[in-house]
Amino acid sequence: MPRTGRLTTAAALLAAISALATACTGPAAESAADDPKADVTLAFWHGWSAPGEVRAIEDGIARFEKAHPNIKVQVTGNMTDDKINQALRAGGAKAPDVVSSFTTDSVGTFCNSRALADLNPFLQKSGIDKTKVFPRTLLEYTQFKGNQCTLPLLNDAYGLVYNKTAFAAAGITEPPRTWSRFVEVAQKLTKADPSGDSYEQVGLMPTFHGYETTPMRLAAQWSPTYFDAEGRSNLSRDPAFAKMLTAQKDLVAALGGYEKLERFRSTFGDEWSAEHPFHTGKVAMQIDGEWRAPMAKEAGVAFEIGTAPLPVPDDQAADYGKGYLSGTVVGIASGSRKQNAAWELVRYLTTDTEAVVAFANAIHNVPSTLAALESPDLEVTPELRTFLDIARHPKSSTTPARADGGTYQLTFQDFAYAVEKGAVADIPAGLAKADRQIDTDIAKAE
Incomplete structure (x- = not known):
């Protein structure tokens, strides 16, 4: 059972943004100097908790470790964004090296605070053209102002x-x-x-x-x-x-x-x-x-x-055929001293077609790469085909990343609640007021 990202309260999001902005970060991705071929143990935190989901993650990690015998991965599941934020702020030996989140709304916060490393240098170093690997819409919600601090890990x-x-x-x-x-x-x-x-x-x-x-x-x-x-x-x-x-x-x-x-x-x-x-x-x-x-x-x-x-x-x-897209994201902690090894794990989870397809098949999600969407190994039921087509549709869209996380969406959502109750007499005027609130919140976050 997949977990869709939930908007938390505006106050909680703003508090997380403020705290993350003061977090101590490690070396820039461009200067990561660890040897990815050295023996190392990575800490990977994710949010899945249902038995089938956890088993799918463990199976994927086992395949990764077989292909990378020098890298061991300690996996911790059922981790919320709050727990991840706290650990990234604290840093140290107990902090994760790689994190996964269901909440695409957190991407703007993660990128703006530099809590997660920019993956563009790693992509370039590996010769990966992200525009040829991932659908355009998925790249929109995994980066902020050119900082590709996360990559897609399956798609909804x-x-x-x-x-x-x-x-x-x-x-x-x-x-x-x-x-x-x-x-x-x-x-x-x-x-x-x-x-x-x-x-x-x-x-x-x-x-x-x-x-x-x-x-x-x-x-x-x-x-x-x-x-x-x-x-x-x-x-x-x-x-x-x-x-x-x-x-x-x-x-x-x-x-x-x-x-x-x-x-x-x-x-x-x-x-x-x-x-x-x-x-x-x-x-x-x-x-x-x-x-x-x-x-x-x-x-x-x-x-x-x-x-x-x-x-x-x-x-x-x-x-007709378009829809809303979101999904799970994965990134590397800026405070990690094992970023090159961590990149090997992130690259495998997000760009290896076999890995992406196996994970999608296991938890009934839409694959997050162009190659995986067309893979003959993808288990496509008539019901799933609809969602694959929505994911491919050129006019499918998402909500863009912003420094205030999902606070701007909460403002819009709260206004929508009032509209459907019949409590709003002038929708355009109410939207203009929401605009002012959103601009204020983003200015504070930035």
């Missing part, structure tokens, strides 16, 4: 997972491609319970607390630009944001209204359990990642599952 693509049996019963023959059709389908699949006060099934849980239904993932379908050429927040000047918020608010109203939907949402099971509302039939369409279909099958659902890209605005119908 977001699309639509739907109940094909429920579709057939409602006479729906294909997933919706445009937003207007999406609304129609969601309404048709929504069934009230006998009391009329709740639901037996909703076509979609459209509120922004509905697991993976976040403002950022929906906004990607409108192809937004978060920042202008000068780096200023662009929420109020790009019509995409107001259009998305208005469309989502109208969808909430069409499915019964915010309060009624939220009462129904309170009956949902845990996102990562067999009691997920898609698994139990309470939700017919789910905005989610590539892992949801195999998880539903493992939960033993009694219906047929389909996957598709998320619908696009009606005036962007030609761009």
Whole structure:
């Protein structure tokens, strides 16, 4: 079961940024002088904790150690970004040499504070052209202001997972491609319970607390630009944001209204359990990642599952197939005295096609290199193929890295919460206020 990155509170992020900015860093990557062929032990910290995930990591490390007999790797799992930040600040013998994070929003912080080493010199020294190895969008969220302080380690693509049996019963023959059709389908699949006060099934849980239904993932379908050429927040000047918020608010109203939907949402099971509302039939369409279909099958659902890209605005119908991308990142601690050896591990995990494919197959994620996406060894189910196509789509997008980590996204998200509740009378004015707050927060972080 993959773990998607979660936005933490703005206060926590800003505190982490401030602390990391004062961290003592080790030698610059360009001056790393350790001998990668010498006997050495590396400390690798990652966030995976489920047995299958941990086993997949261990299998990959075993293959690496077999190919690099002089390098031993001590692996520590279930490490949060908070624990990683603390260790990077403290440094010393107990600090990790290589770290992996689920939270792409942390990349701007890691790079801006120089807590992680710039990997560009290592890539150049190894003769690796990153633009020919990794998809463009993945490179966007793994660097900040030219500092490639992380590299992609698998990829998450977001699309639509739907109940094909429920579709057939409602006479729906294909997933919706445009937003207007999406609304129609969601309404048709929504069934009230006998009391009329709740639901037996909703076509979609459209509120922004509905697991993976976040403002950022929906906004990607409108192809937004978060920042202008000068780096200023662009929420109020790009019509995409107001259009998305208005469309989502109208969808909430069409499915019964915010309060009624939220009462129904309170009956949902845990996102990562067999009691997920898609698994139990309470939700017919789910905005989610590539892992949801195999998880539903493992939960033993009694219906047929389909996957598709998320619908696009009606005036962007030609761009159908795009979506939001994120993923896991990996980097080398600036304080590590074993950076050349650490690079051997990072290079293997992120650029070795066999390693990337094996890891993707094991934990049902999208591969993070162009070669792995096309590998004949990739185990491609019909459900996964949808997400591979989303990952390849030239107009798929992500949220850009910034020095304030994910704080700018929290500001946007909090505003979106207010909009869907009906608490915002003037969306453009509210977006302009959010712009000012985002610019202030970024200025402080930098």
